Amino acid sequence: MSHDHDDRPRLTAAQAAAALNPPPGRNGGDLVVESLQGLGATTVFGLPGQHALGMFDALRRSSLSYVGLRVENNAGFAADAYGRITGEVAPLLLSTGPGALTSLAALQEAAAASAPVLAVSSQIPTAGLGGGRHGYLHELRDQQSSVRDIVKSVHTVRSASQIPSAIAAAWESALTAPHGPVWVEIPQDVLLAETTLPVVSAMDATPRELHPRPELTIAAAHLLSNAERPVIIAGGGVVRSDASGKLLALAEKTDTPVVTTFGGKGAFPWEHPLSLRSWLEDRHTTDFLEDADVLLVVGSGLGELSSNYHTFRPRGRVIQIEADAGKLESNHPALGIHSDAREALADLLEAVEPREDAGAAERVRTVLEKVRVRIEAQDLTLEQQVLAAVREALPDTAPSFWDMTILAYWAWSAFDARRPNTMHSAQGAGGLGYGFPAAIGAAAADPTKPVLAVSGDGGAMYSIAELATARQYDLPLTWLIVDDGGYGILREYMTGAFGEATATELSRPDFVALAESFGVPAVRTTPESLAADLGKALAAPGPSVVVLPALLRMFEPTHL
Numbered sequence: 001m002s003h004d005h006d007d008r009p010r011l012t013a014a015q016a017a018a019a020l021n022p023p024p025g026r027n028g029g030d031l032v033v034e035s036l037q038g039l040g041a042t043t044v045f046g047l048p049g050q051h052a053l054g055m056f057d058a059l060r061r062s063s064l065s066y067v068g069l070r071v072e073n074n075a076g077f078a079a080d081a082y083g084r085i086t087g088e089v090a091p092l093l094l095s096t097g098p099g100a101l102t103s104l105a106a107l108q109e110a111a112a113a114s115a116p117v118l119a120v121s122s123q124i125p126t127a128g129l130g131g132g133r134h135g136y137l138h139e140l141r142d143q144q145s146s147v148r149d150i151v152k153s154v155h156t157v158r159s160a161s162q163i164p165s166a167i168a169a170a171w172e173s174a175l176t177a178p179h180g181p182v183w184v185e186i187p188q189d190v191l192l193a194e195t196t197l198p199v200v201s202a203m204d205a206t207p208r209e210l211h212p213r214p215e216l217t218i219a220a221a222h223l224l225s226n227a228e229r230p231v232i233i234a235g236g237g238v239v240r241s242d243a244s245g246k247l248l249a250l251a252e253k254t255d256t257p258v259v260t261t262f263g264g265k266g267a268f269p270w271e272h273p274l275s276l277r278s279w280l281e282d283r284h285t286t287d288f289l290e291d292a293d294v295l296l297v298v299g300s301g302l303g304e305l306s307s308n309y310h311t312f313r314p315r316g317r318v319i320q321i322e323a324d325a326g327k328l329e330s331n332h333p334a335l336g337i338h339s340d341a342r343e344a345l346a347d348l349l350e351a352v353e354p355r356e357d358a359g360a361a362e363r364v365r366t367v368l369e370k371v372r373v374r375i376e377a378q379d380l381t382l383e384q385q386v387l388a389a390v391r392e393a394l395p396d397t398a399p400s401f402w403d404m405t406i407l408a409y410w411a412w413s414a415f416d417a418r419r420p421n422t423m424h425s426a427q428g429a430g431g432l433g434y435g436f437p438a439a440i441g442a443a444a445a446d447p448t449k450p451v452l453a454v455s456g457d458g459g460a461m462y463s464i465a466e467l468a469t470a471r472q473y474d475l476p477l478t479w480l481i482v483d484d485g486g487y488g489i490l491r492e493y494m495t496g497a498f499g500e501a502t503a504t505e506l507s508r509p510d511f512v513a514l515a516e517s518f519g520v521p522a523v524r525t526t527p528e529s530l531a532a533d534l535g536k537a538l539a540a541p542g543p544s545v546v547v548l549p550a551l552l553r554m555f556e557p558t559h560l
Helices: 013-020 029-039 049-057 070-088 097-104 104-114 145-148 160-175 188-192 212-227 236-240 244-256 283-290 339-353 361-377 381-393 405-416 435-445 466-472 489-497 510-518 530-539
Strands: 043-046 067-069 088-092 117-123 154-158 182-187 228-233 258-260 296-297 319-321 335-338 401-402 423-425 451-456 477-483 523-526 544-549
Touching: 029 049, 029 160, 029 188, 029 283, 043 049, 043 070, 049 088, 049 117, 067 435, 070 088, 070 097, 070 104, 070 117, 070 435, 088 523, 097 104, 097 117, 097 145, 104 117, 104 145, 117 145, 117 160, 117 188, 145 154, 145 182, 154 160, 154 451, 182 381, 182 477, 212 296, 212 335, 212 339, 228 244, 236 244, 236 339, 244 339, 283 339, 283 361, 283 451, 296 339, 319 339, 381 405, 381 530, 401 405, 401 435, 405 451, 405 523, 423 435, 435 451, 435 466, 435 477, 466 477, 477 510, 477 530, 510 523, 510 544, 530 544
Parallel strands: 043 067, 043 088, 088 117, 117 182, 154 182, 228 258, 228 296, 296 319, 319 335, 401 423, 401 451, 451 477, 477 544, 523 544
Antiparallel strands: none
């Protein structure tokens, strides 16, 4: 039996010579950066540490751009944002033990938001692996076990020849729907040891596509075509899979109202006649969704925030399109379709019959009017004024990154993102400190656009050190800090639950003077001058800070 080997790569004499005689002075770290370059990476984030120095030394022999942050968790948030904005893998270089562990909250957010972050961490020397207590610096009994519950996959290297394959496998895992963070760890001695392996050339780590099963598409199309009161809930999966166009076409073909989740902001045009916007923490919206006879949920697990704190009880048939199999029917019985949102919407758009519903837009207007009346009855003019000022100042194409702060909670429901993939927050895992370091990652991804970060004074202190990073790389980002003297939302929660707040009041710096000490221009503003001051800051090159002293309040919840 003969085999045809004509499809094998044929090396030129020069290529063969290069493979047999690689340049001297390379180590395991070079194999890491060569692998990343071969897979298409252009930018890496991180923070050096003693065990990881082999990787960082290799950076100077590569064409990779390095963005170094001051805290590993912030570096993780920056990589998360880079992954969200570009849809590409964001490499994150970390050191062993404390460095690795400090990144975990950021990796949890990347997992919740399906951001493709590839963390490459060093490890103690190979001789110390296996759980013994050798007393190495940074030693953990089992570093992997600290990350295994958070990331999609873990890839361990024990020798230099394993590095390219481990990084390629991790890369493919990060980009397979649903996207997410992955972990590679490499012992210090492997990173430092000189290698005579050939330079890593272009590698293929193409993720497999996740298509819907055809019989499920047919069933879903039949339900949607024959529905009397269909509604679509569009989640973050629509944004991540770049499926906003398909969603719009499907909604218009079937005259179906659309509400976006907080992670799905921008997935559907805000001012469209079929747009219910994103008032999910509102009983009028919840009632409307419960009244649907067919509810199509795309790219959302209908978790706590998307279900008005699990008070949502659908009465009609639910169709759920979700790339994360673990989220299928995790909260509500459904026709579960395990698929990437874009692939499923494309198939559904072809299979569904056109339907006309002359009353759909009027029903949407009625719900939005009820929401408006409810909010207006609560004397929240200041909050709406501040949010409107941010919208006025922010260019439509400029991305914004919101920390866990009262203005962000308003924005989840009431802010018009205007474009898909421009508004991001830490609402997946809900940790503090996301906004500013995430904005650094977005600015590194595209330095031609201004980027906005929004934080409260409490969250700002988590990432204040990154003012130095923004200045060092001269990134075009503006940080709006709403200073209310404490953890404002926790103050509200505790006062509501216990009658008074404990541990929520904070001493804080003069943020304007502090920013200026980093060489970052800053201004103190008022609600009245916010739009002008923010617009001016966003239009200026380099980093800037705008501080708004204001005590904002949340609108009343409807789920209690």
